Amino acid sequence: MASRFNALKADAAWQKVWDDRATFAADDTSTKPRSYVLEMFPYPSGKIHMGHVRNYTMGDVLARYRRMTGMEVLHPMGWDAFGMPAENAAMEKHVHPGGWTRDNIATMKAQLKRLGFALDWSRELATCEPEYYGHEQALFLDLFAAGLVYRKESSVNWDPVDMTVLANEQVIDGRGWRSGALVERRKLSQWFLKITDFADELLEGLDGLEHWPDKVKLMQENWIGRSQGLQFRFKLSDGGAVEVFTTRPDTIFGASFVAVAADHPIAQALAAENPAAAEFIALCKRGGTTAAELDTQEKLGFDTGITAAHPFDPAWQLPVYIANFVLMEYGTGAVFGVPAHDQRDLDFARKYDLPVRRVVSDGDVTDPVFEGNEAATGPGTLVNSHFLDGMDVEDAKRTVIARAEGEGWGTGSTVFRLRDWGVSRQRYWGTPIPIIHCDACGAVAVPKDQLPVVLPEDVSFDIPGNPLDRHPTWKHVACPSCGGQARRETDTLDTFVDSSWYFIRFASQPKDKPFDRAVAEQWLPVAQYIGGVEHAILHLLYARFWTRALKHIGLLDVAEPFAGLFTQGMVTHETYSRQITELGSDGVDSITKPLWLSLDDIVRNGDGWTEKATGEAVTVGRVEKMSKSKKNTVDPTGIVDQYGADATRWFMLSDSPSERDLPWSESGIEGSWRFIQRLWRLFDGERAGEGGSKNAALDRKLHQSIAGIALDIEALSFNKAVAKLYELTAAIERAEPSASRDAAIATLMRLVAPMAPHLAEEAWAAAGNQGLIADAPWPKVDAALLVEDEVTIAVQVNGKLRDTLTLPKGHPSDAVEAAALASDKIVRILEGKAPRKVIVVPDRLVNIVA
């Protein structure tokens, strides 16, 4: 007699069995085909959230499925454990960042285990432990030795009250998010990694990443931002020269001014002797950098009085401006303006009444006088341009570059938007940069036998500033080179460095070095990497860079770290709020804003909701990403305790496609729970026993399901796999007892095993099988059963469905046509008239054109 599936008991029992037997430990020496399945490792912020559950469930299903297909699967888990939240917690709660982080790891590890993920916990790592970051320091020094690390002055957001550096997102309206103090730009000497050395490779490597989403590749492409053009010199009237970069050398005869950035040496030199210039430069720097401000900001210039000689006509002198729209960080920090064919230049020229000369014609108009306020940026034919006249834009570009190179005043060049990666952070909770500063010897690498440089634990956060900097002894060391008094670097590494190689350490983790090359290369690249799209640029680009840098210095022969990438959608939920009115920041006007309410704060009231505390009506808002600020989170712990791990996992996979957002709903998780129970009733029910009859239709349905589900799982289309499982389950339930039905039930256990592993193990054991279903092979498909012997053929008249026919597969076309024309419905519709044309698509449809 069928019982109820006791998820709580089964979950714990099978999790213990998997643990005890180390079922999911990956074997480095295996001869099976390998697959490395990885989800982006979590930051140990406190507790896991639904987004983690969804992410790790997807990877888990793929990992378990691939194990069943006979692969040796590496599926590890660890902790991206350095970062600011730990320091914030230290300040707010007066705890140690290390203690706080390690407590969180313990909590979250227990939560992940509770979900029964098929993880190789023997490879667990936390980036905050010296056993990890010591090796990172060694790799940093290798890159340093190879010339890929350098030091330069760079400005940071400095909070003068907290005495700390702020990330851009911590600066709100020009003030520190915590202190509220006006943020200053401060120049600090910082460490950089030469990612720009790899800009071309990183860009071109994208082409080979067939199993990456186009969207992510495009984002990286734009981020790297390669532009090809001409870099050349204008001779100036004061005897100097200015280098400019352009992607439109073809428009050179349309030039009407030269503009330099406020930070440009020419501008700076002028400011030193000209107060008006200095004032203009100060004005440029005052402007905000937010999107809205840039959009509305007027193009402003300051005429330096200097002129530049046109390279093709020294008598033609162009005015040189300092302009607020020219960026020192891009190209050469100077441009020449062609108003007719660049919108920004046109705005500028109209404001300062500069010539606007047409040099590209997109049709009949060749008049050198360009009217209107909309620049012509499209393709066309060169006009009013001497030797370029009549050429198309691309030809003209090549011609000008060739002339410039021939005459020695310019070169064809490539400019990237990508900047070098600044890795210095003026923070405690990160990997110490293994460098010692000596007045005599400069920046000296810590000798490798002195690694790891361990973070001191005896620090406090009671007063502002970097605790490493004010630690009484830590930074005072002898210079490894000359033995004199020296200082340790007190900056730590950006946490993106930690996550740029953790996947290599998972693959191989010897004690004495970062990784064993041969072992790591057996696993890499990661076959399938799964995570949020928010990491589309920085993390994924840095990891690609780091891997290439290791290849460059001969440590690892892998070019791309992640062969397959999947970006999953978020878990979303309705939001609930009621409007409240409070005094605005000016202390006079009152403002109305939503007060967000959690599900615990509200109660159902007919079709709507009311707030428990006040009884006031609650507005149901948009479905949004679960977040603490909107109070629309659902804690996975409570859900798993109530419904069990399998129902929770099942819901994460059902309904929505993996790449799209998944709206959380109470009825959805209940539906999943009901299905888990329904499966259990089937598994635990009566069997017909041996010798029962065959059921050909069910056999066919089963084998079609096996094949389809396998394809769906490989494509991470779990919602489709789930739908097929529902269909198969319903078909089995409907079928009369038979040997076919028994076989289908036994096979169904294995089909659901990757998704509902606890239920599957319980059923597998109850059915008297030996061993674990986790180790059982994926069912074999009988290819003969995949083809239907009968097909339903649609009969259309003028493309409209009028009837269907059931005929044997492969029925001759003329016979199908005859059958269609003989149909009662078709005869009635045609009213005896002969069809003009009949189209027969074999085994699919007949379309009669009347």
Added chain:
RNA sequence: GCGGACGUGGCGAAAUUGGUAGACGCACGGGACUUAAAAUCCCUCGCCCUCAGGGUGUGCGGGUUCGAGUCCCGCCGUCCGCACCA
């Protein structure tokens, strides 16, 4: 502003190369079982009409085709990324 994605029932969604739109799930409604409830099972479920039938329907307007959710052109809307990039 530039680049990209997406628009299908009350909701989440399916639909292999253009070939039966809405599989599967959720919700709603009806029924069975029960003293009752829970659980379970069955049925209906895009919209409209004159309902054993017919019309209409994949954001809107055109087009190509025997045939368009799918291809092309033009709009509208939503979301994401980048942002004075020369």
